[in-house]
Amino acid sequence: MSSTAVSLLILTKTFGNLHQAVKSLNLDIKPGRLVSLLGESGCGKTTTLRMIAGLVRPNSGSILFDGVDITDTPTEKRPVGMVFQKSLLFPHMSIAENVGFGLKMQKVAQTEIDEKVEKMLGLVQLEGYGARRVGQLSGGQEQRVSLARALIVEPDVLLLDEPLSALDANLRVQMRDLIRSIQQQIGVTTVFVTHDQAEAVEISDRIALLVDGRIEQYATPEEFYTAPESVKVARFFGTSNLLEGHADRGTFTCAFGSFPINSGLTSGDGILALRQEEISVFEGKAQGPGDVTVVVEQIQYLGTKTRIWVKPSIADRRELVQLDASPSFRPQAGDTITVRFNPLRIHILPTESIVETADSGEETEGSISTDKEKSR
Ligand SMILES: Nc1ncnc2c1ncn2[C@@H]1O[C@H](COP(=O)(O)OP(=O)(O)OP(=O)(O)O)[C@@H](O)[C@H]1O
Ligand SMILES: [Mg+2]
Structure with a gap:
């Protein structure tokens, strides 16, 4: 897999006439890095990710992969792989058929598909699961199959939208470590959406903290603390x-x-x-x-x-x-x-x-008072 730089330039998305979900967002992701989009519910994480995937059209701004403008490239022509919060596996297919689906669409020969599927199942630690049906997997296993399915087509950019949020705490940690190690092994540029600060800190090279459709800070996990x-x-x-x-x-x-x-x-x-x-x-x-x-x-x-x-x-x-x-x-x-x-x-x-700090309204002792955001 090649490593690709991703740039978002003054990207804006308004739903209907009113709601600006993403506001003039700029973001530069170096090749091979894992960057988290972190923020509260509704801050625009999924919308940003879906614009990178080509599933949502920005109103203005551009998306560049390695300096090439792909803003108008249809989603099926973009070299991206995506994993969603809920695994969207095909229930009528076996695990192997699910994982190999992208290659089948590309009309790759079946023997080559079989070989690559085996390799991918190994990568996500599911050797020997190929013949199973989707209903016979745990939630964590389903997400690993989704990851294998996204990676098998060797995307330049991997997009993960809260892939762990449906899993329990222990499994989340294991899966987070697995995703990080696979990501580093293959070096694919990855955008990881989460609202969990600890998760972002543990998995990311850099974090973009989104507040209300804007990037509040883009820095290394350590810099967010120091x-x-x-x-x-x-x-x-x-x-x-x-x-x-x-x-x-x-x-x-x-x-x-x-x-x-x-x-x-x-x-x-x-x-x-x-x-x-x-x-x-x-x-x-x-x-x-x-x-x-x-x-x-x-x-x-x-x-x-x-x-x-x-x-x-x-x-x-x-x-x-x-x-x-x-x-x-x-x-x-x-x-x-x-x-x-x-x-x-x-x-x-x-x-x-x-001045414009939005907080939960719970005034902790020792903190200063702030104006609450009016829209909340
Ligand atoms: N198709 C749509 N039509 C109208 N409004 C939308 C649409 N998709 C998202 N929005 C609005 O845009 C804003 C950003 O949504 P988005 O899904 O990007 O948030 P998010 O950060 O992913 O939140 P969450 O953590 O809850 O998934 C929200 O206010 C949402 O209601
Ligand atoms: Mg979301």
Whole structure:
């Protein structure tokens, strides 16, 4: 299989006259990479994937494979393979016939089809299943057959639309690992749609986080944790601590004190986005640049950890941050303790990004308030 670069250029899709499902979307996928389209239900993931497949026609914009514009190429002429959420296997055919279907359409000789089907079934770890009927397979096996059927025609681009969402948790993990290993083995450029953040992080080279038809951030999984570009992204990836403050010449000052900025905005009003795992209880007196003396506001025992909310020791400051400590650490409300804000993770977001943040409306303590998106 050849490795193909995929580019989406200002791709837009409006359903009817009104609903803009995908809005001027730009995306560049390098050959052989696995990129996830991640986002909440209705954000435009499937529509984007179906435009790449040629199943949905964009209103404007273009789709390029290796620099060649295929926007007007009919779906059957596009070198793509697709796997859907529900396996769409032909019930009246055997597994082998299902897997070989694409080759049969291409009028490939039966002996060659048989050979390739065997190889494909081996690849998805279903050797010897060829003679079975579709009804005799588990959900996970059905999805592996769907994958084999998509791959047998040697597509340049593999498109997977939530192929694991119907499977239970353990099977999802196994299947995710299998998909990743096959993808790396054959090097096919892959677009993987999911709304599961953990799944995207574990399987992808890069993730495009879609919010309301637009790409909010396109980055490596790690960058979504260490360098989110907006409050929306930080929240989607579970950052619980967002502190308003001011950046000046590389130092950020907020209710908890001043911290040397590690990444992001370096001057002007900003928001410190600090994940709870980047704050730890520090035994002893504050001494380093990230050490802060705080007062315990509330604790919650969670079995494997103690969740603690703390506020600044300065009178009148009500801001809270949340952190997790060892389950044996059980301070009392009102205790003064020292915590360490990981000095390597002082990442500052621009303030304007809070304006149009859509959130679930559950205001977690220690977070800042945001305007809720009106359309929700
Ligand atoms: N054929 C259609 N006609 C009208 N509206 C559509 C059509 N297909 C999708 N939409 C709308 O476009 C928006 C994006 O839909 P899409 O299926 O791309 O979302 P998604 O991100 O895949 O969501 P999910 O995670 O639920 O599958 C939604 O608001 C949806 O209702
Ligand atoms: Mg979808």
